[in-house]
Amino acid sequence: MADASVQGSTRSGPAGSFRTFQSFRDIFVGLITTGQDESGRRGMAVLLLGLLLLLGGCSGEPDTGPGKVRWDRETCVRCNMAVSDPMYSAQVRVHPGKKSRLYKFDDIGCAVIWLDEQKLADDPDVEIWVNDYRTGDWIDARKAWYVPGKVTPMGYGLGATAQKEPGAMDFQAAQKHIYEVEETFHVHRGDEHAHPAPGEENK
Numbered sequence: 001m002a003d004a005s006v007q008g009s010t011r012s013g014p015a016g017s018f019r020t021f022q023s024f025r026d027i028f029v030g031l032i033t034t035g036q037d038e039s040g041r042r043g044m045a046v047l048l049l050g051l052l053l054l055l056g057g058c059s060g061e062p063d064t065g066p067g068k069v070r071w072d073r074e075t076c077v078r079c080n081m082a083v084s085d086p087m088y089s090a091q092v093r094v095h096p097g098k099k100s101r102l103y104k105f106d107d108i109g110c111a112v113i114w115l116d117e118q119k120l121a122d123d124p125d126v127e128i129w130v131n132d133y134r135t136g137d138w139i140d141a142r143k144a145w146y147v148p149g150k151v152t153p154m155g156y157g158l159g160a161t162a163q164k165e166p167g168a169m170d171f172q173a174a175q176k177h178i179y180e181v182e183e184t185f186h187v188h189r190g191d192e193h194a195h196p197a198p199g200e201e202n203k
Contacts (some may be wrong), residue, residue, distance in 0.1 A: 066091045066129040066138040067102045076106040078114040079154060086136045088152040088159065093127040094120060108141065109156030109178040133159030146174040156181050 072084045083106045090111035092103045105111040108130045115121040128141035145168035150159035
């Protein structure tokens, strides 16, 4: 049985790349100021400057995959609640041009509905990532399995997992479940972003 694509949940930023950048900078300064004639120093400077520019371009955020989440400091694009639970959040990366844009959500339910609202749900270039509820790792939401009955930030009640578990549903069934919860517990209360009480979404 094929597992959903998994990307480890890294907490570190680009600090390692920055330290490498600093090391090459120091080497660059040393080589162009000592031990060579003017023409040699000029050639070495050009070579190392090109390397520094290359490293500088590689030290930022990636243009694919999930990004780093500042837990409790970022808000869901759809409902404006804090993205706070590292076991049930989601991310969507879209590619409108040369540079992608990353959107973060406190619950996979918010991500699914937002994608429909933006008419992006059927775009194969859109990346959808969700936390594995057991490990916190980021996994491909379209390939994940969803276990109902979980207590999630917005009450959609789905825990994503890379491996199929008894009673788990695929992504298409999860989308249907999300809209059933939205219709029953959110819209009918007059608040499309309200929370069902824990376990209430399974009644």
